[in-house]
Amino acid sequence: MRMSKIVRTATDILYPFIIIFGFYIILHGHLTPGGGFQGGAVVATGTALVLVAYSWKELPGLVSKNLLWFQESGGLLLFIGAGLAAMIIGFPFFYNWLAGSGSIFGTPVAFGPNPGDLNTGGFLPIMNIAVGVEVWGGLVMVLLYLLSALEREERA
Amino acid sequence: MIELVVHVLVLIGLIISAVLTITFKDLLAAALASGVFSLLISVEFYILQAPDVAISQAAVGAGLTTAIFIIAIRATQRFEGETE
Numbered sequence: 001m002r003m004s005k006i007v008r009t010a011t012d013i014l015y016p017f018i019i020i021f022g023f024y025i026i027l028h029g030h031l032t033p034g035g036g037f038q039g040g041a042v043v044a045t046g047t048a049l050v051l052v053a054y055s056w057k058e059l060p061g062l063v064s065k066n067l068l069w070f071q072e073s074g075g076l077l078l079f080i081g082a083g084l085a086a087m088i089i090g091f092p093f094f095y096n097w098l099a100g101s102g103s104i105f106g107t108p109v110a111f112g113p114n115p116g117d118l119n120t121g122g123f124l125p126i127m128n129i130a131v132g133v134e135v136w137g138g139l140v141m142v143l144l145y146l147l148s149a150l151e152r153e154e155r156a
Numbered sequence: 157m158i159e160l161v162v163h164v165l166v167l168i169g170l171i172i173s174a175v176l177t178i179t180f181k182d183l184l185a186a187a188l189a190s191g192v193f194s195l196l197i198s199v200e201f202y203i204l205q206a207p208d209v210a211i212s213q214a215a216v217g218a219g220l221t222t223a224i225f226i227i228a229i230r231a232t233q234r235f236e237g238e239t240e
Contacts, residue, residue: 025211033207041212045219052223139220146224150231 003053011053018046022132029128030121036131043132044139051143057151063144068137075134082123082130098122163203169196181236187225194218 019042025032026039051063086095099122100108107119118125173193180186194217201210 022215034211035208038208038211038215041215041220045215045223048220048223052226143220143223143227146227150227 040135071137
């Protein structure tokens, strides 16, 4: 089930950079191209590289099914919770009351052309993080179920 | 000028990789050619100023779909037309 030593060594070097690039795309979703789905897909690609290069039984921490299930459900709950948080205070659904409020992600946006500030956007970065975590968990879970079916086939 | 040259080269590469995808009898090579096609079309999206689409195409098309194809080939058979 393992691939050759060349593939495994290249994977060891490459996969942290791919995963960190994915986190960068998720966190800068409101400033640069990309966002939750794209960043989550990049992180899932980095994890898929490890899954294809190694046997998935050698990687208990990275790909436990319970953690992936928790990621998928937790991302969706965070997304809908961010929408409902506005209704609790008395605004319409998904109203972005965090933008410009001065708290987390609440710096007012500077007028005119500017390089962009990470600490702006209100609920948009929170929703990007939620979608990113959810897409990451979902896509890796698809691969994991394919691989576990393959292992069962080989054992039989 | 250099942009036009890159654009034409990417389009030629797209046609070559698409033809290779359907002519290879080795399915692993065909899956890799399809991954090269996805990578080149994400470069094409970037040239046409859609970086958002380019990122998702590179991640899903070139990365995840190729991995899924490789897993499927591992579970079935490597060459087209083989019977067990």
